[in-house]
Amino acid sequence: MYELVQAILNSSEKTDLHQLLSELRSKEKQYFLRNEILQAFRDYCHQSQKPAYFYHSSSLGELIHYTHEIILEEENTWFLVRSRIANQEFWLFKADLSSWELMMPQALLNARDRLVDRYQPQILEIDLRPFYDPLPTISDPRNIGQGLEFLNRYLCNQLFTDPQPWLDELFNVLQGRQYDGIPLLINTRIHSVTQLPQQVKKALSFLGQQPPNEPYEKIHLDLQELGFEPGWGNTASRAHETLELLDQFINAPHPAILEAFVSRIPANFRIVLISIHGWVGQEDVLGRPETAGQVAYVLDQARSLENKLREDITLAGLDILGIQPQVIVLTRLIPNSEGTRCNQRLEKVYGTENAWILRVPFQEFNSKVTQNWISKFEIWPYLETFATDAERELLAQLGGRPNLIIGNYSDGNLVAFLLARRFKSIQCNIAHSLEKTKYLFSDLYWQGFEEQYHFSLQFTADLISMNAADFIIASSYQEIVGTPDTLGQYESYKCFTMPHLYHVVDGIELFSPKFNVVPPGVNENIFFPYSQTAERVNSDRERVHNLLFSREDPHILGYLDNPSKQPIFSFAPITSIKNLAGLAECFGQSQALQERCNLIVITGNLNPDDATTLEEKGEIERLHNIINQYDLHGKSRWLGMRLSNPDLSEAYRVIADCRGIFVHFARFEAFGITILEAMISGLPTFTTQFGGSSEIIQDGENGFHINPTNLEETAKQILDFINRCDINPQYWQEISQRAIKRVRDKYNWQLHTKQLLLCARIQGFWNSVYQENREAMLRYLEALFYLIYKLRAEKLLEQHLQR
Known part of the structure; x- marks a missing residue:
């Protein structure tokens, strides 16, 4: 430069x-x-x-x-x-x-403060750089988000160049593995790392003489004599394969061998997923509009994790010890639950054997507040006491400490930090969406946002939890570091000012191997292609078709003069970011689109009086105004209701039956579960080019990128697609099939869960090597929690007490 x-x-x-x-x-x-x-x-x-x-x-x-x-x-x-x-x-x-x-960054931050007349010569500076300096980092920006691969390569290189300390640590990890006091993997008959290879050779020789399918129960005494406890495999052949991987790794360390070996080593038996602020339930309660996607994600992840853990435990031969996986979705209990189960302490996750929703109430400070649902922007004063109470409830429910704690969203990640410190568990963060990039100048003008959004608390919580996390799961590369033209969500925390509060000189190491791009999947038991007619119920198809196209209902606005036109379909919470009003305006400004298509949108509410936030109320009113301004009556339908997942999935398929399209018109999208749902249903999908959602779709190949700020160009793109389908009737089908294949190949829960658990296992080994440096960082972050976060949370609590 x-x-x-x-x-x-x-x-x-x-x-x-x-x-x-x-x-x-x-x-x-x-x-x-x-x-x-x-x-x-x-x-x-x-x-x-x-x-x-x-x-x-x-x-x-x-x-x-x-x-x-x-x-x-x-x-x-x-x-x-x-x-x-x-x-x-x-x-x-x-x-x-x-x-x-x-x-230096400090000088720019001072200039920004001067710009808004908030400069002060002495201000707290937050700098996390010294804690990352001793640690290895990724060098090539193209590899950011591939932390697991980097750590595998780095550990193998270290074992090759300086094997002894790393082998000592590997031995300590294997020797320390246990479950509620039951030793696993190796016992005290193997005294040192130098003895380990010899005993592995003896065990391989013994296992090679056994029938391949010989159950572990029949050989465990012989293996125990050699120093090996349960966990290597449920049969002689499985145990032989696992020990052979260890033997190969000790003698010739290679990343692929390390990954294969680590994937077989039992490490996680109890997992806690934290999702606090939204209505976390399964019947008529799948989140508020602001959190519906997150709740669906967490429940699907819980099912997949429990299934994978059960499979791993069985293959490792640990089921004979009575070990069962336990997965808990930790959320808050809401006394005024509006007829839902959110006031019940415990609820089993459908489709699992031992995954549960555990609800813990907020301590009552003002019952008018704590007895009801609380917005994600107002929840901050209750998180510390919630974590204290949740610790006790989790121990009672699990019967032991969790091995892995996964936070979701800013509030869940902060509680994950607090609980991971107490339990000494591996901490994983999943942001879903960091609000900082959604609201222009939300840091610089934070005082103006504070009354409604309380960003001083949220951004502080984000800084604490993202740095405390052992590893971070991101759904896309752009979520971390954006594109050449845009900052990533995490990158926005690198250097910023909150005038009169603090300066962040270096807030996160973007090249840290803690970042891993592990996109979620979609529940294919519910969301599946429209062409799988044998799995569809005709009565449901007819009912949902009528709901979308013709049924009269107080919660539906609009009728269709010509229901046979191709439908443009969108489903999203009604917020300024999701921008459904922008889609309606795009449709309203294009006479050509109105002649060819109908517009059908589904949101949570139709009436401004039913809105739960001022922002939602404003967007509902805006959408009503646009429909009236462009006279979209007879050409559009707006369903202001919450559909169950089975009905929503059938809605996607019904739109596909009509050769329609799905349009995701968000101004910015961190990822977009609805995009996956639409694509797996077979709908050609148009999605915003801003954010991680653009990584899901390969433009022109299995869907299309749009610029929601350019209404004319977007309308033209949709019309071009429709015209091309007229010329080549197979084109719609081609895009539909490619969309289905894209999701099945890249976005599935099996792959997600495998990678997540691998990250947790490798990170456990990594932490044992760099524990001293990590503890220093955690102490620093605790200081930020008590000196900044807690004080501001107490001020917000004072406001709540006056309501």
């Missing part, structure tokens, strides 16, 4: 830069973001009659395309430059471009 800046300032392009900045100053604003910067440069090139190459290929053009922020001060100009993914530089130019220099 130094050479690029020097090339500009030592050439005629310096004048162009000076004139561009002068034009920005004339706009009477000081803060410019990337889209504004690019547009200003585009306008400058046009007005100055620059040749076409100048915008893209000149040195100045290259700098402008790398620039994500420009801040104009009276004497200085700040450039936040991101020349490559996960790398931000802060350049300070004198206003007359007479000098320039690369600055």
